[in-house]
Structures are given as structure tokens and as C-alpha cells.
Amino acid sequence: MIAGHLPVLxxxxxxxxxxxxxLLRRPAWAWTVAALASWGAFVAAIGLLLQVLDGGPISYxxxxxxxxxxxxxRLDMAGAFVAVIVSAIGAIxxxxxxxSIEREVAADRIYLFYCMYLLCLAGLLGITATGDAxxxxxxxxxxxxxxxxxxxxxxxxxxxxxxxxxxxMGTIGATFYLIGVGLMYMxxxxxxxxxxxxxxxxxxxxxxxxxxxxxxxxxxxxxLALFPLHLWLPNAYTYAPSAVSAxxxxxxxxxxxxxxxxxxxxxxxxxxxxxxxxxxxVLMALAVLAMLSASAIAVFQTNIKRMLAYSSLAQIGxxxxxxxxxxxxxxxxxIIHLFNHALMKGALFMAVxxxxxxxxxxxxDTIEGLGRRMxxxxxxxxxxxxxxxxxxxxxxxxxxxxxxxxxxELNMWSIVVAIVGSSLLAIAYVWRVVxxxxxxxxxxxAPAIAEAPLSMLIPTWLLAGACLWFGxxxxxxxxxxxxxxxxxxxxxx
Amino acid sequence: xxxxxxILACIAVPVVGALLVMLTDRRPNLRESVTLLSAAxxxxxxxxxxxxxxxxxxxxxxxxxxxxxxxxxxxxxxLGMLFALVASFLWIVTSVYSIGYMRxxxxxxxxxxxxxxxxxxxxxxxxxxxxxxxxxxxxxxxLTLSTYPLVIHAGTDEARRAGRLYLGLLxxxxxxxxxxxxxxxxxxxxxLDFTPGGIVRGSVPDSAVAxxxxxxxxxxxxxxxxxxxxxxxxxxxxxxxxxxxxxxxxVVKAGVFTILKITVYVFGLDVVRQAATSEWLxxxxxxxxxxxxxxxxxxxxxxxxxxxxxxxxxxxxxLGAMLATTGSIVGGGLHLVAHAFGKxxxxxxxxxxxxxxxxxxxxxxxxxxxxxxxxxxxxxxGSLSVIGLPPLGGLWGKWYLALGALEADQAIMVAxxxxxxxxxxxxxxxxxxxxxxxxxxxxxxxxPDDRGAGILEAPLTCLVAISASALASVALxxxxxxxxxxxxxxxTP
Numbered sequence: 003m004i005a006g007h008l009p010v011l012x013x014x015x016x017x018x019x020x021x022x023x024x025l026l027r028r029p030a031w032a033w034t035v036a037a038l039a040s041w042g043a044f045v046a047a048i049g050l051l052l053q054v055l056d057g058g059p060i061s062y063x064x065x066x067x068x069x070x071x072x073x074x075x076r077l078d079m080a081g082a083f084v085a086v087i088v089s090a091i092g093a094i095x096x097x098x099x100x101x102s103i104e105r106e107v108a109a110d111r112i113y114l115f116y117c118m119y120l121l122c123l124a125g126l127l128g129i130t131a132t133g134d135a136x137x138x139x140x141x142x143x144x145x146x147x148x149x150x151x152x153x154x155x156x157x158x159x160x161x162x163x164x165x166x167x168x169x170x171m172g173t174i175g176a177t178f179y180l181i182g183v184g185l186m187y188m189x190x191x192x193x194x195x196x197x198x199x200x201x202x203x204x205x206x207x208x209x210x211x212x213x214x215x216x217x218x219x220x221x222x223x224x225x226l227a228l229f230p231l232h233l234w235l236p237n238a239y240t241y242a243p244s245a246v247s248a249x250x251x252x253x254x255x256x257x258x259x260x261x262x263x264x265x266x267x268x269x270x271x272x273x274x275x276x277x278x279x280x281x282x283x284v285l286m287a288l289a290v291l292a293m294l295s296a297s298a299i300a301v302f303q304t305n306i307k308r309m310l311a312y313s314s315l316a317q318i319g320x321x322x323x324x325x326x327x328x329x330x331x332x333x334x335x336x337i338i339h340l341f342n343h344a345l346m347k348g349a350l351f352m353a354v355x356x357x358x359x360x361x362x363x364x365x366x367d368t369i370e371g372l373g374r375r376m377x378x379x380x381x382x383x384x385x386x387x388x389x390x391x392x393x394x395x396x397x398x399x400x401x402x403x404x405x406x407x408x409x410x411e412l413n414m415w416s417i418v419v420a421i422v423g424s425s426l427l428a429i430a431y432v433w434r435v436v437x438x439x440x441x442x443x444x445x446x447x448a449p450a451i452a453e454a455p456l457s458m459l460i461p462t463w464l465l466a467g468a469c470l471w472f473g474x475x476x477x478x479x480x481x482x483x484x485x486x487x488x489x490x491x492x493x494x495x
Numbered sequence: 496x497x498x499x500x501x502i503l504a505c506i507a508v509p510v511v512g513a514l515l516v517m518l519t520d521r522r523p524n525l526r527e528s529v530t531l532l533s534a535a536x537x538x539x540x541x542x543x544x545x546x547x548x549x550x551x552x553x554x555x556x557x558x559x560x561x562x563x564x565x566x567x568x569x570x571x572x573x574l575g576m577l578f579a580l581v582a583s584f585l586w587i588v589t590s591v592y593s594i595g596y597m598r599x600x601x602x603x604x605x606x607x608x609x610x611x612x613x614x615x616x617x618x619x620x621x622x623x624x625x626x627x628x629x630x631x632x633x634x635x636x637x638l639t640l641s642t643y644p645l646v647i648h649a650g651t652d653e654a655r656r657a658g659r660l661y662l663g664l665l666x667x668x669x670x671x672x673x674x675x676x677x678x679x680x681x682x683x684x685x686x687l688d689f690t691p692g693g694i695v696r697g698s699v700p701d702s703a704v705a706x707x708x709x710x711x712x713x714x715x716x717x718x719x720x721x722x723x724x725x726x727x728x729x730x731x732x733x734x735x736x737x738x739x740x741x742x743x744x745x746v747v748k749a750g751v752f753t754i755l756k757i758t759v760y761v762f763g764l765d766v767v768r769q770a771a772t773s774e775w776l777x778x779x780x781x782x783x784x785x786x787x788x789x790x791x792x793x794x795x796x797x798x799x800x801x802x803x804x805x806x807x808x809x810x811x812x813x814l815g816a817m818l819a820t821t822g823s824i825v826g827g828g829l830h831l832v833a834h835a836f837g838k839x840x841x842x843x844x845x846x847x848x849x850x851x852x853x854x855x856x857x858x859x860x861x862x863x864x865x866x867x868x869x870x871x872x873x874x875x876x877g878s879l880s881v882i883g884l885p886p887l888g889g890l891w892g893k894w895y896l897a898l899g900a901l902e903a904d905q906a907i908m909v910a911x912x913x914x915x916x917x918x919x920x921x922x923x924x925x926x927x928x929x930x931x932x933x934x935x936x937x938x939x940x941x942x943p944d945d946r947g948a949g950i951l952e953a954p955l956t957c958l959v960a961i962s963a964s965a966l967a968s969v970a971l972x973x974x975x976x977x978x979x980x981x982x983x984x985x986x987t988p
Contacts (some may be wrong), residue, residue: 041667131917392670393640394633398563410675410682422671431664441647476562482565 005049008420009062009075010115010132012046012085013141015039016092018122020117029104036116043127049158051082055482056082058251059453059489061133074194080337080486084260085130087344091252092123094348098461102355106243107155115155118273119249126257128434131203135183135269136193138261139176142225146172148268151252153242171224177259178221179336185214186269195264200461203434215275218265219285226258228285228425229292232315239311244355247307251314252348259321263336266325267490276328285326292319297427301434306354306364309431310347312442313390316424317343320405323417326470328409333487334480341479342389342397349465350386353379356462366434371444373436376453380439387432389469392425396473400407400480412436498547498554501540502569502624505579508537520937527594534587534694537616541576541583548576549980555626561699564909565687567633570626574648574759574828578752579623581835582745584614588960589740592843595954596736599850607644607802608734611739613616614641622752628677628687628761631753632669635717639665642746644732645737655728665716673714677708680761689756693763704762705771711757714778715747718813719806721783728802735846738798743805743812743838748831751812755827757916758816767819768903773893777817781911783810789916797845800922801838807836807915808862809986810880814908815896820988823899825836828982830892833880833971840877840964841923844870847953847961857926860977864930867952873965880968882916887973 004011021040023032053060059078067073077085099119107115123147132138150172154165186191189210190201205211220231227235235255262382266275276282303309307449324336346481356379357364358373373380389398402425409417453459472479496504513532519526546572547554555570567875571579593612597605618641621634639662647658673746684698695704703815708975712864741747758767767773784830792801808830815827847870849855864871883894893912900908952958971978 200526388640391666393666394629394636402674402986406675406678408680410679418675422675426667429663429670433659435660437647437658441644441650441655441658443650474561474567475559477560478563 005053007062007396008046008050009054009060009361010064010088011075012043012050012131013124013128013445015042015046016120016127020120020124021257022458023113023117023120027113029109031246032116033096033100035174037118039120040089040096040123042094043123044086044093045388047082047085047089047127050077051086051203054079054082054408057486063311072171073137074133074196076196077131078486079482079489080260080263081338081483081484083132084257084340085127085476087128088126088219088253088257089342091249091344091348093423094461094464095245095249095252096262097233097356098352098458101455101457102359103243104243105359108157109317113154114154115243115262118148118155120301121145122152122249122254125218130285131259133195133355135186135198136191136218137193138264139180139183139323142179142261143176145254146176146225148378149246149254150359152250154248156241156243156246160237164241168234168238171231175221175224175231176215178224181214182214182218182221185217189214190427195268198269199313202270205273210281215278215281219262219281222258222262222265225320227315228254228321229296229315230286230288232292232296235315236308237312239314239351240305240308244351244358245308248348248351248355251310252344253313255318256344258448259318259340262489263333264323267333271492276326282326282328284462286417289319289322289326290417292316292426292428293323293420297431299426300431303431304366306357306366306369307351309435310350310354313431314343314347314429315392317347320401320421323421324405327412329408329493330484330487330491331404331411332408333490334484335401335408337486338404338476338480338483340399341483342401342469342472345465345468346386346389346398348384349469350390352458352462352465353383353386356458359454360451366438369435369439370442371439371448373440373442375451378459379454379462382462383439384436385435385466385469389430389473390432394473395470397469397476399473400476404480420480422493443494496543498544498552498571498692499530499556501544502554502556502571503558504538505537505540505620505624506617506644508533508615509620511615513613515679516606516610516613518928521607525608527590527607527905530590530593530613531587533613534583534590534616536589537620538583541579545580548573549977551984553640561629563812564685565629565681566627567630568626569621569624569630570689571624572760573960573984574756575623575625575833577828577978577981578748579620579834581876582616582619582623582748585740585744585835585839585964587802587964589736589839591963592846592960593736594889596846596850596954596958597734597945598783599954599957600734602648602734604648608648611641611644612737615645615741617747619749625689626691628680628757631756632673632677635673635749635753636666636669638746639669642741643675645741648734648737649732651732653731657732660729662728664723667718667754668714668723670751672710675973676714679703679710689760691760693759693761693766695762701769703770704766706778706967708762708767708770708772710859711761712779712813712817713756715750715753718754719747719750719783719809720779720805720813721786722786724783724806727806728799731798733941735842735849738802739839739846741843742802744835747809748835749881751809751816751827751831754813754816754832755824758819759824764821764824765818766820767900773817773819776815777905778809780814780817781908783807784814784911784915785918788915788922792918795858796924797844797855797857797860799850800857801841801845802923804919805838806879808838811892811896811912811915815899818899818905819904820902821901822895822902824986825979825982826895826897827964827974828893828985829895829978830889832978833888833892833968836882836964836968836971837877837887840873840961840968841881843961843964844874845876847957850957851953857935860926861929861933864927864932866914867930870953871927873961874930875927876925876965876968878919881923882919886972888968888975890972891975899949944961953969
């Protein structure tokens, strides 16, 4: 009985839990509700993925209204996979957040944080589940608005301007998306993605649809912070509470990438989008620019959270690149990197959060000799860092392997050079942290600090361990990513 | 035990050894016993594989499938057998030596030193027994990472700079060239298994073979072909046992071993011979041989001189691989073994002199032979072997390399080898000669003659190790047959 309603439970569970948090008020109770809802959503997502693997895409009409009139939830392999990623990160971040948030958010606002977190989770999961272009916009706004609040909850006042900037840019992005959807509705009379896919080819050449495609692309790229539309991201990640940085870095941009995939490969499935308006060339160039310039900027950061934020921008470049190849291997690479990057960036931001928990700041000059004082935390950072570089036995290697393979298959040697170049820059920025924390002596008079509490260490190491696990045995994740890519490209299921 | 278990044990024993070393941190005697015991066990395990491999067996074991079609697998073939034997035997010798050196020199962080050393050996075994290019690449990278803490052991700014160069060049070349070459090979041939006769024939066009060969040779930064050789002299800031075992044997030989292995099992000899770039690469190797020898002449610091000598000698083996004739491959393999014993002796002596007399510059070493006769004589023996004179093992390698060059109608390479031998004499022989024969009458400007004053022979464990490796060089001259027999299997399938 319940199994049939999983697609909607996935979203409704966190959505309903959010107001409960506000009613309960007490931080400990709010946390319990958030934890239960996150774990419930995670179980639902796993159940959905298994169902999809077993029997193909699931369609679920909301309230029993059939597709063209009602809202359809539609989960295929890619959607279920991203839902698993998002809910897994949520399930791991909530236990971590308890201690971290207590330190970084004012005590009387903690229940608000959990409420916003649950709304954000509901929004992100809704995006993965919905089969309706307008409904997607609604969830996008739920997720975005709640994440603005989460960022602004930090006690650092710079978080307010960061959140405000994110609000402005994010709203422009969402509006552009809505304009795109409106234009498509005008030409086709439907908002259902599957219907859109059928009706768009007939009007694909019209100026209206071309404009719609342009609005959609720019709007989503703002959300996923593709260079040069990334200006909101570095400050937002730097000044947000650490648990928020970890959660958003691992999920929000990933879901935006997923929306891009949805638009190109589901809504415009029967139109060759990449050949229109130089889309391939433009996106390819921007992705490469993101990979190289953001990595280069990361090398010069002294605030570690900001460095990781710039590294995220580069990694987003990899994902867009993979989408852009539009071949089986390429799209597989984009999707697998979506998963892998969620693991590694989650682990990295959580490790930095542990440092912030003890030191109040994570700058290059405060972490001298930290490898001796907080060995478990910094070891997790090293694992995440090696993943970013793409050292074998970590997930980063699997991503890089797949993407380079895709580029070689297409004979795009300049892209190979760009991927390699970006990896080399990653060595530079990751290794600065490793060298300073492990191989510089602890400065005189440094505060005596203990290792981070276990409630933070265990979630951090869960993700760091996953970086290694899925780096050594990538068969499962690769086959799911490959199957998703094959389905999206319209091949075998 | 069946061979598959033995192979896995060869990787596991040093890893377990490293863990036990960390556990016995506070009890140095127990800790060193653990190291010695692991080294002895490892050698016994490797030796137990030898009989079967010499008789033609090729034991294999599959560990895990990493990505579809790509697995972590081991397979023992003659070349890997030889490399593993040399490295594991010399680990015993070096461990004995380390005890005297590290204590005599009052080094800090000895636990980290012994633990990383054991990990480096585990990765060396992984490289030696790798059954496919992916496995080889994984352990190649792990070897770089596990030796990095050893390079910057001293913790000074100079050591950290050297560490950056080390990591930057080795990781950089491997990601930029080697990884790309491996993925390209995979994309073109669909297999990465080491196969006698090669895997590229027929499936890769000639032009691609030519480029791949260049990528492989320069991608294996550990082979130190100019201009990617700078990491090796930089790594000399490490404690001498590291320079001895890792930067004269395990790490650098892992590099040339990889090149030989790729030549034989990925390309196949005749493919390399016909490749458009192999002659060009021969010249690159020849240039490295001569130039590095010339640089060695100018270095007054003994370890730096030996490092450049290593750069030069490594290219002998690269040259052997690129000539790709029966003789040159056998010669390359022989040189791999003989140079290991010769050069490790020289480094042991350099370290012994540093421990006993705190002299590191060649110009300070006049008269040292009278205070340290055993050490200086061993240095003389090691020099003869590196130069390639009878009655020492170094002769065979050069002999067969020269034969191989003639086979390939490259008489000029014979000339290069001869010139290099002369240069070897010029930069190595002055050290023992001055040590023994330069006396008081040569001391100028009234400098106090510190010949023999207060200097005693090196610690006993150092002397034992030095004698063992020097005797091994002699033994290799007298009884080269076991090595020959293994190598002959490579070229006569």
C-alpha cells in the first residue's frame, strides 16, 4: 500500500515535518523531527530507486487526477538516483548539524533552522520527483527561499549580504525559468514534461521556443552557478553555518544540474537542442572556463570554506561538460560526478565544519599543525581532497576517468587538456591545506583543542568512507548512472 | 599456501607491518623488530613465488572489479618477479641500516618514518605484481603519496619545498600524461591487461601509437627522463635510508619497471621499434644519460651527485626499452637489478659518512678512508658496479644494452654508453681515491687536518647493511644466471 505512494511520501514527509518543528520550538525536539523526516525520506528514496531499477519509470498522478489535467509525479532512474543522493546527504547532515548548529546559530532560532532545512529538503526532493515543469518551479522556489534563510541564520553578519545577493540572483534565475516555462506553455498548451516532449518538435523552430530555451538555460545556469553566473555562490558558502554549507554544496547545485538534464533530455528530448543557437559551443566554453578559472582562484584563497566554494564551481564545470557531450559515456560521467562530488564536497565541508567548531574559523594560518591536534578530522579532509584531485581509489578518479574517456571518444583533445589542467590546479589548492595542517609545527601558544565531537566526526567519516568505498567499487554507481544516461538519451532502459 | 594467497599476502604484510609500527610507537626496539620481521616475511613470501614463475607459471588473482570491465588484479610475470625480489630483499638490508642511521642521527618522528616506509613497500609490491595498467597506476600513485611524508621528514622549509616539487612533478606527470595515455589505450583497445606481445597491435593506428609512446615515457615521471627529473635531486633532503631504498631502488625502479613493462606487455617489441617516435625517445634518453652525468660532475654534495647519477642511470633502462631489441630489454632488466644493488651501496656509504663524521660534501671527504675503511671500500665497490666494470654485476647490464644497441643498428648509442661510463668514473672515483690517498700534504691554507680525528666507523648495523649490498653486487657478477633466466622469458615467449 505504502510502496505505491512512495513518490509523494518522499516529498510530503519533510514538507509536513517542517511546521511541526515550528510548533515544537525546543531545539532537541525540532532536531528529532528533522532527523526522523530525513531518514524517512532516505528510506523512501531507496525504495523508489529499487522500484525503478526493477520495473522502469514510475508515474504517480497527484490526487488521482490523470496526467494532462492533474500534476504528475514521474520518477525515472535519474530522478530516483538524485533523490537518493539528496536524501542520503540530508540523513547524514542532520546528526552532524546538532552540535555544529548549536555553536553557529543563535539558540532561539535553532528550531527555525530545522524548519527551513526540512522545507529545503522537501523542495529538492520535489524537483527530483515531479514530472511537471511548473510544479518544478514551485519546488525550486521552496528550496531556494528556505536556503536563503538558512544562510542568513549564521551569526556572522556578512552572511546577511551573502544571503541577499543569493536571493537576488536566485530569484532572477527562477524567474527566467518561469518565463521559459510560460513561453513553452503558450506554444504547446501543456506543462507536463512528457507532453511537452511530444509537442515541442512541431514548434521547435519558432522564435518563441528558441527564446524559451534561452531563458531556461540562463535561469538554470544561474541556479547551478555556472561561470560567469556564479557570483552568489562563494560568499553564500563561506558565511553560511558549516552544516548549511555542507548540505547546500552537496545537494542544491546538484539538483540544479539535474534540472538542466531534465530540460535538455526530457522536455527537449525530441529536439536537438545542442545544435541550436551554438548551445553546445557556449556551454562547453563556459564549462571549461569554470573548470580552469575557478580552480585557479581557489589556489589563492586563504579561507578554506571559500576555497572549497571555488572548487565547487570548477566541479560544476565538469558536470555541465558531461551533459554537454550528450553521448552515453559523457552523460554517465556527468551523472556519476553529480553523485561523487556530493560525497566528496559533503565530506570536505563537514571536515571544515569540525575545524570551525573547535577554532571558530578555518583559515590557512589557523590550521598550522592541526593534523596532530585533530587527526581524524584532517584525515577526512585529505580523503576528500584526494578525491577532488582524482587520485585512484577515490570517487574523483572514477568521475575523471569517465569524463576523459568521453572526451577521447569524441576526439576532443582540448577538453582532455582542460580536465587534466583543472586536476593539476586541484593538487595545488588541496595540498596547501594538507601541507600546512600536517607538516607545519603547531605554533607556540596555539589553543589546546580536542578532536571534534563524535556526533560530527562519524557523519564526516561516513561520507569520507563513501568516497573510498565508491572509488574502489564503482560498479554499482556506474551502472546506475549509465542506465540513467541511456534512458535519458532514449536508448535501452 | 596457493600462489594467489601469497600475492595478496605480499601486499598485506607490509600494510599490517605499518599498522603494528604505529601501535608500537612508544617501544622503539619492538617497533624495529616489527619492521625487520615484516621485511623478512615479505622476502620469504616473494621468494616462494619465484620457483613457479621461473618454471613458467603466471599466478593471477582478481581482487575487485572497480568499474565494468576494469578490475584491480594481480598477475606475476618474470619482470615483476625480479623487481619484487630486488625490492623486498633490499628492504631487509635497508631496515637493518635504518636502525643504526636513524638512531645515530637522532631523527625525530621515527614511527611515521617506519610506517610510511612499510606502506611504500606495499605499494611497490602492488606495482610489481599489477596485472593490468589500472592496478599499476593505482599503486604507482599510492607509492608517490606514501613516500611524500618521507621526503619532507625533516620538516624544514627546504624539505617542504622539495616535497612540493616531488608531489607536483610525480602526481602532475602521472595525471597529465600517464592517466590520459591509459584511458586512451582503454578507449582504443577495450582492455588494459598486460598481455605478452602487446595489446595495441591492430586496434590503434600508427600515429596514435607514436603519441601514446611519448605520453607513457614522460607520464612515468618516476623514470626521471629529462625534463621531468627535478624531483629526484630535490627528494634528497629525505633521510638517507629513504634516498637509498626509495630513490635508488623502489620508487625510481618502479618508474623504469613501468616503462619496460609497458614496452613488453602493452606495445610489444616490434610495435615500439616501428613507432615513429621511439628513435626520438632514444635520443631523449641518451641526452638524459649524458647531461645528468655532466651535472653530477658539478655537484659537491655527495647525495646530490648520486641523485644525478641515478637520473642518468635510469635512462639506460629507458633507452633499453626504446631500442626494443632482445638484447636491450634483457640489458635493461639486468641494469635495473645491478644498479639497485650498486646505488644503494653508495647511498648507504654516503649516509654512514654523514652519521659518523657529519660530512656531506665531497670536498670535505679527503682522508675519510683511513677513519672509515670499510665504508670507503664499499663505496669503491659500489662505484665500480655503477660504472659497469668487472668483477661486479653492473657489467652485464651495460654489456647487453650495448649489444641491443648494435642489434638495432644504433652504434651511436653504444658511444653514448661508453661516454657515460667515462663520466661515471670521473664523478664517482675521486671520492674513494681522495678518501684513501689524499693525505696531510694536500691540505692547504693551514686548515686543521681533521683526517681521522674523532671520526669512527659507522654504527655496526650500517656496516652490516653496506657489506651485504656490496657483496650482492659481486654475487651478481658471478652468478647472473637466475636473473638471466627470468629475463629471457620476456623476450622469448
